[in-house]
Amino acid sequence: MSTLLDVENLWVRFPTRNGVFDAVRGISFTLGRERLGIVGESGSGKSMTGRSILRLIRAPGVVEADHISLEGQDLLQLSEKEMREVRGKRISMVMQDPKFSLNPVMTIGDQIMEAYRLHSKASKSEAYAKSIEMLEAVSIRDPERVMRAYPHEMSGGMGQRIMIAMMLIPNPEILIADEPTSALDVSVQRQVLDIMDKLVRERGMGLIFISHDLNLVADFCDRVLIMYAGRVVEVCEADKLHEAKHPYTRGLLNSLPRLDAPRDHLEVLQRDPAWSEAPSVSGRS
Amino acid sequence: MNMLEIKQLDVWFGHGHNRVDAVKGAEFSVPEGESFGLVGESGSGKSTILRAITGLAPEWSGGITVNGERLGKQRRKSFYKTVQMVFQDPYASLHPRHSVDQVLGETLALHGFRDIDARVVKLLDDVGLGQKFRFRYPHQLSGGQRQRVAIARALAPEPKLLLLDEPTSALDVSVQAEILNLLVDLRKDRGLTYLMVSHDLSVVGHMCDRLAAMRHGEIVEIMDVAALRGMQAQHAYSQELLQASV
Amino acid sequence: MSDTHSPDTQNPEAQSLRAWLLTETPTSRRHAKLSALYHGWLSFRANTMAMIGLGILVALLFVALFAPLLAPHDPFEQNLGSRLLPLWTEGHVFGTDSLGRDILSRLIYGSRITLYIVALVALIAPLVGLLVGTVSGYVGGWVDTVLMRITDIFLAFPRLVLALAFVAALGAGIENAVIAISLTAWPPYARVARAETLTIRSSDYISAIKLQGAGAFRIITKHIWPLCISSLIVRVTLDMAGIILAAAGLGFLGLGAQPPSPEWGAMISEGRRFILDHWWVATVPGLAIFTVSLAFNLLGDGLRDVLDPKAGD
Structure with a gap:
């Protein structure tokens, strides 16, 4: 399998009053044309990992790594200007809540077309046609009407599909999705995931899917990294997630209430300090 | 006896053209000691029912009877000794400038308790936090710890009916397990009645004896938890909900 | 460091x-x-800049406190033989004014008046604003409408003109100048407090305390005020420069502090007559006003970083 992204020994550090806080501590992984899940609880460093690939960590946070290579090119060596070329055009990101990612005072059509024309020298009419085509691809009925609408007129599921459409128009090689469906209702969640899945497959993209939801990741991804306290504690095939070995992964799975297995008390995760001390497991394939 | 009876409840926001009917003709009752769930997607009106019971949603019609007393438009002080609520987001439900001690102390004082110091200590123990959290501020607490403080606040007046508005949806799964266990134990120890709102069927399946599925402000089906576990929903929409959550 | x-x-x-x-x-x-x-x-x-601002203000406080010990001369003592002496004259570092009074001593004593004005305005205006704004925002309905229209009326007047009108009605003098400035300064605070109250009012922690049976008075004073006060403090500090300037302006127009009081604005007003030949008489108190205003602005910026709950944590 060809490797799109290769991350080696990634650290994200934040200086605080009580010393340096390491949000991500020396993780390594590769991404091919596959769906890679990153799961963990809040504070595990999963979102920081996604953001650090695009160098979106705000100062005073610092990203350090031996390399973050996109098809052999080290992103850490690029200037901020070159990095802007990479963002959106080669690597796109979908965030959790579409409400905060769309500009409230621009019509959806203008925003999609702007996103497209930023990266290609297409004419206005070409951009319009392309935008309609993309909205159709994310199963939006009546795309002409949506193009004229403002973000507040859209439901959460629609907004998230529009975001995905917008991110996929420049045809990036990698899509990073940070909890793309956790603000959505379960039935809508399914639709959005199906659309994302179809597009990623058709275009042969690499997908990094960041989520706190183990079941969702097990269903949706090919390979999963489980993060704890800034490190990767376990890597496994997504369909074998329920056979995971690490006590942390097991603990997370067992703490979920289940309709088919009623219990008086849920299992409570006993955290072992050794988990955060153990070296990171490599996510290379 | 029924702790809570809801009859032909309509709740709406706004007037005239802007009127939005959030709940339409809801009807159910919760016997004392039972745990009842309300499930549905966002905007289905499940949280609005809780807000109408507490008086936070002022525009409603129909009948709400709590502990044998039919509620009017105004809530009496004694009402808040019977009914308390735990909010969804523990990051928003604690005053950012008040320490745990202030939050619990003020609540106890408002309900006319005298032995406030002893009760604060007891409440913190009851929710599994302990003394050392007493003088902390919300920003010094994790999400799970905050939710425990919010539960302690709701328990302070020693209520009979606890309204739980998605109490764990903002928390990590491992913390969710701890909070759900705490709620199960509290109900057992104190004989509480729960009315719990959640979008997560497996959480409701774990916590509740019966549940109502809501859509577009209407209750489409009331079933017991055995039917839920057996995937035997009658109504097409509740079947759809069930399918989506496994 | x-x-x-x-x-x-x-x-x-x-x-x-x-x-x-x-x-x-x-x-x-x-x-x-x-x-x-x-x-x-x-x-x-x-925050270095804020510390500089704080340093200047602490120094000002120190100067005002120990004015009799620090001032080389009596600020009211006239000596027509040595009038309008230039800067760096022996015994009169900042020179003397048209009546031969030592400018440095007058500046030092003037700091007391400046602090007095600042303290009084800082007590009155934000308190009135906080009260009007939070009540208006929390209670809503017709109370809100009435209070906000009154605020609008005050806002619609140019500030100095309104202050002038008040002073003209109340009579010239430093206390009346303070009252006049306070009366013109509160509406923006009321606006800020109301806007904050509207967001705070609908938050879960206010709902939670309502569910304990708390009344409006307790909610406003114990739950809303603590959150509004920090942003008001920041605003007051940033507005302080404007207040000093307004007080100086009233003094300059002869409606604030009355001669021979060494108020900085009044000193500029006196020095104006000689500005072409003896520039320092007006410039030195002007620089003092500038320095103190700047210090308050720097302090306000620093306080915003510390106190603003949206930026912190």
Whole structure:
């Protein structure tokens, strides 16, 4: 399998009053044309990992790594200007809540077309046609009407599909999705995931899917990294997630209430300090 | 006896053209000691029912009877000794400038308790936090710890009916397990009645004896938890909900 | 500058005090309060410009407090033989004014008047604004409409003109100038407080305290005020420069402090007559006003970083 992204020994550090806080501590992984899940609880460093690939960590946070290579090119060596070329055009990101990612005072059509024309020298009419085509691809009925609408007129599921459409128009090689469906209702969640899945497959993209939801990741991804306290504690095939070995992964799975297995008390995760001390497991394939 | 009876409840926001009917003709009752769930997607009106019971949603019609007393438009002080609520987001439900001690102390004082110091200590123990959290501020607490403080606040007046508005949806799964266990134990120890709102069927399946599925402000089906576990929903929409959550 | 060389980290006793203050597990109410204050002080201290502003203001306070000891001359003593002496004259560092009074001594005594004005306005205007704004925002309905229209009326007048009208009605003098400035300064605070109250009012923690049966009075004073006060403090500090200038303006127009009082604005007004030949008479008090205004602005910027709950944590 060809490797799109290769991350080696990634650290994200934040200086605080009580010393340096390491949000991500020396993780390594590769991404091919596959769906890679990153799961963990809040504070595990999963979102920081996604953001650090695009160098979106705000100062005073610092990203350090031996390399973050996109098809052999080290992103850490690029200037901020070159990095802007990479963002959106080669690597796109979908965030959790579409409400905060769309500009409230621009019509959806203008925003999609702007996103497209930023990266290609297409004419206005070409951009319009392309935008309609993309909205159709994310199963939006009546795309002409949506193009004229403002973000507040859209439901959460629609907004998230529009975001995905917008991110996929420049045809990036990698899509990073940070909890793309956790603000959505379960039935809508399914639709959005199906659309994302179809597009990623058709275009042969690499997908990094960041989520706190183990079941969702097990269903949706090919390979999963489980993060704890800034490190990767376990890597496994997504369909074998329920056979995971690490006590942390097991603990997370067992703490979920289940309709088919009623219990008086849920299992409570006993955290072992050794988990955060153990070296990171490599996510290379 | 029924702790809570809801009859032909309509709740709406706004007037005239802007009127939005959030709940339409809801009807159910919760016997004392039972745990009842309300499930549905966002905007289905499940949280609005809780807000109408507490008086936070002022525009409603129909009948709400709590502990044998039919509620009017105004809530009496004694009402808040019977009914308390735990909010969804523990990051928003604690005053950012008040320490745990202030939050619990003020609540106890408002309900006319005298032995406030002893009760604060007891409440913190009851929710599994302990003394050392007493003088902390919300920003010094994790999400799970905050939710425990919010539960302690709701328990302070020693209520009979606890309204739980998605109490764990903002928390990590491992913390969710701890909070759900705490709620199960509290109900057992104190004989509480729960009315719990959640979008997560497996959480409701774990916590509740019966549940109502809501859509577009209407209750489409009331079933017991055995039917839920057996995937035997009658109504097409509740079947759809069930399918989506496994 | 690195922290490691400062004396308080080398002294073990000071270090344990620091650890006690920085604890995540306070053991009493007082401990929790002190710890929160210390955290605020640490982030304030990190802002150099704000520390400069604070330094200037502490110096001003010191000067005002010990004016009789610091002033080389009596500020009211006239000596027509040595009038309009230039800067750096022996015995009169900042020269003398048209009546031969020592400008430095007058500046030093004038700092008392400036602080007096600042303190009074800072007490009156934000308090009125806070009261009107929070009540209006929390109660809503017709109360809100009435209070906000009154605020609009005050806002619609040019500030100095309104103050002039008040002083003209109340009579010239420093107390009346303070009242006039306060009356024109409160509406923006009411607006800010109302806007904040509207967001706070609908938050879960206000709903939660309502469910304990708390009344409007308790909610406004104990739950809404603490959150509005910090942003008001920031605004007052930033507006302080404007207040000093307004007071100086009234003094300049002869409607504030009356001669021979060494109020800085009145001093500029007196010096105006000689500005072409003896520029320093007006310039030196002008520089004093400038420095103090700047100090308040710097302090306000620093306080915003510490106190603004949206930026912190």
